[in-house]
Amino acid sequence: MNCPAEPPILLDLAPKPTPLNDALAALGVEVRRSLPAPGELPAGAVAGCMMGFYDYVSRPWRAWKLKRVLGPGVPVIAWNRDAPGYLNKRPWRLALASRLEGLDIYATHAITDDWRFGKEVALLHNGANIAAYNLAGRSLExxxxxxxxxxxxxxxxxxxxxxxxxxxxxxxxxxxxxxxxxxxxxxxxxxxxxxxxxxxxxxxxxxxxxxxxxxxxxxxxxxxxxxxxxxxxxxxxxxxxxxxxxxxxxxxxxxxxxxxxxxxxxxxxxxxxxxxxxxxxxxxxxxxxxxxxxxxxxHSYRHRAEELLALLADWRRRHGA
Structure with missing residues (x-):
């Protein structure tokens, strides 16, 4: 998959950068870790906005605030790499976050139960950081x-x-x-x-x-x-x-x-x-x-970055963004 020329910017507002950030940058995507100022970017410049999954569970209303700020054409997505770790959260918080479905896309490495958290649910595996984990000079032979x-x-x-x-x-x-x-x-x-x-x-x-x-x-x-x-x-x-x-x-x-x-x-x-x-x-x-x-x-993180971009592009296409 080729990284689309437009839109080239992804907002990652998760507390910690995901392993996808470097891979996205290698694909030509500009990853920003903060919201742009009003009028700073032209319409359609932002491919999507990632927020931390546990941040969403703790404060689901923040997803709605982000959508108001970014506009209807920017999907808000969270990637849960820790499922089903959320089960130790307060049940009422899980029920509220799931019922609201404030995320446009809930991406998770483990689809385990009926909790949805987003209007759409997508399986997004973990991956391998092959820059670090590789044959290290050895051969399969x-x-x-x-x-x-x-x-x-x-x-x-x-x-x-x-x-x-x-x-x-x-x-x-x-x-x-x-x-x-x-x-x-x-x-x-x-x-x-x-x-x-x-x-x-x-x-x-x-x-x-x-x-x-x-x-x-x-x-x-x-x-x-x-x-x-x-x-x-x-x-x-x-x-x-x-x-x-x-x-x-x-x-x-x-x-x-x-x-x-x-x-x-x-x-x-x-x-x-x-x-x-x-x-x-x-x-x-x-x-x-x-x-x-x-x-x-x-299954490298480059593949995961490509899958993420494909999810966002498909959402934008279906929603006329």
Whole structure:
């Protein structure tokens, strides 16, 4: 997709810039972090206005104020990369924000329930920052050499439940998994990054020296019945050439083909899959290489920026803006 010449400006009023900002800039879009002064921009110059999703939930009336300031031709959109983390908000706030549907477009990486929050709902996955998470000078061919691996199973991520209750399920899972792997004589390493921070280079090295990279849970899913959206690691690990074994994710089928994805539903099945893929290394590498190519073809943040622009352009076309 080519970035449209008009309109070239996107307003991003979220408290923190999204990972899309650099990708949008690379596509030729000017991303502004504040509202323009009255009369500063010609009519039609703004493609859309992004606001923080939790800012919308806390103050849904702000979306209506933005639409009054920007005019009817500028869609207001929020991207929820933390679903279903909003479930810990006050129920009346969620009900009000959903009932008002103040957003023109509610984009989310996990469509999980009946909460809408916007007049239109769109699935917008997380992605891979391939400038940071990539082969790092290695080749897919070198990753086929089983002698280059130091670990059988690894995980890195926050799991300090003493400080953050939302990581309790993850802490328990990896505690039980570690005991089971030890009893099988399987080499593993689990790193709690809330206690032991890792640089990007260290993360990439661990991914590329691990036969199996596990994904389990996310802090935002605390109290939710199951996982839906794909955390960034589900794209970043394949981008590094690593083999990902993930807990079940409903939206995995929207992002990867069946032969590009490996998952499990519980601890027992995780152990079964670990045993299987350690015994079938070539098959695991074939899945990893297909996933790598899928991420590069479809799941970088440049792709997400293109999808966002397409959403906004389609909205403007349908609303005669």
């Amino acid at each position: 070198s990753l086929r050499d089983e002698g280059n691996y130091r670990y059988d199973v690894t995980f890195f991520g926050a799991m300090n439940a003493d400080r953050y209750k939302e990581y309790l399920p993850r802490e328990r899972f990896f505690g039980a998994l570690g005991q089971a792997l030890e009893s099988r004589g399987i080499n593993y390493r689990f790193i709690d990054t809330s206690r032991t921070p890792m640089s990007v280079a260290e993360q990439v090295e661990l991914v590329q020296t691990s036969r199996i990279n596990i994904n389990y849970g996310a802090g935002c899913e605390y109290g939710a019945p199951m996982g839906y959206g794909l955390p960034e690691r589900c794209f970043g690990i394949p981008a590094c050439g690593g083999f990902l074994l993930s807990d079940y994710r409903l939206h995995a089928a929207d992002a990867f083909a069946a032969d590009e994805w490996a998952d499990y539903t519980d601890l027992e099945q995780a152990l079964q899959r670990i045993d299987y893929y350690l015994g079938n290394f070539a098959e695991a590498r074939a899945i990893a290489e297909r996933a790598y190519r899928r991420v590069l073809a479809c």
